[in-house]
Amino acid sequence: xxxxxxxxxxxxxxxxxxxxxxxxxxxxxxxxxxxxxxxxxxxxxxxxxxxxxxxxxxxxxxxxxxxxxxxxxxxxxxxxxxxxxxxxxxxxxxxxxxxxxxxxxxxxxxxxxxxxxxxxxxxxxxxxxxxxxxxxxxxxxxxxxxxxxxxxxxxxxxxxxxxxxxxxxxxxxxxxxxxxxxxxxxxxxxxxxxxxxxxxxxx
Numbered sequence: 001x002x003x004x005x006x007x008x009x010x011x012x013x014x015x016x017x018x019x020x021x022x023x024x025x026x027x028x029x030x031x032x033x034x035x036x037x038x039x040x041x042x043x044x045x046x047x048x049x050x051x052x053x054x055x056x057x058x059x060x061x062x063x064x065x066x067x068x069x070x071x072x073x074x075x076x077x078x079x080x081x082x083x084x085x086x087x088x089x090x091x092x093x094x095x096x097x098x099x100x101x102x103x104x105x106x107x108x109x110x111x112x113x114x115x116x117x118x119x120x121x122x123x124x125x126x127x128x129x130x131x132x133x134x135x136x137x138x139x140x141x142x143x144x145x146x147x148x149x150x151x152x153x154x155x156x157x158x159x160x161x162x163x164x165x166x167x168x169x170x171x172x173x174x175x176x177x178x179x180x181x182x183x184x185x186x187x188x189x190x191x192x193x194x195x196x197x198x199x200x201x202x203x
Contacts, residue, residue: 036135042107091119
């Protein structure tokens with residue numbers, strides 16, 4: 001192949017790559033907030049959704065509640081005021097990411113309805129898509145799973161303020177999606193979230 005032709009071919013290829021990159025970054029972002037009791041399966045589902053989206057070259061972030069507590073919300077306790085502050089901080093980060101083209105998965109309990117409503121309102125004001133998913137696993141199932149040993153500690157008197165046991169959890173009245181994870185696989189639960197994103201033009 002002549003050198004001039006090779007040069008033109010190379011430029012065209014580079015242009016196509018840039019076009020694909022621009023197309024990818026201009027696709028709409030969204031926040032997907034997965035609320036539910038401790039050990040409901042929120043984080044596991046979120047990471048499976050992230051895997052599905054990344055396989056489609058989507059920009060994805062998972063805002064893990066434990067990581068947020070260690071870094072962004074270090075020093076906050078578990079009073080109602082501190083829980084609200086934690087949720088609003090996460091909501092701000094999620095909204096900024098979402099309006100910049102990132103699908104942001106937030107597997108965070110967010111036990112109080114007014115805190116969740118404030119996050120939704122922030123997204124509505126900025127025009128960033130927001131989806132609330134209630135991972136509605138019953139406390140009886142969550143306490144058996146007990147991924148972090150929280151229910152055992154509460155039962156032994158070593159822990160107080162456990163959401164859904166001795167601290168309130170206000171279930172969403174009208175979530176965009178409700179998942180009963182005890183009746184299906186993680187893959188099916190993640191597929192339901194992904195299907196909703198596709199339906200709304202976000203995946």
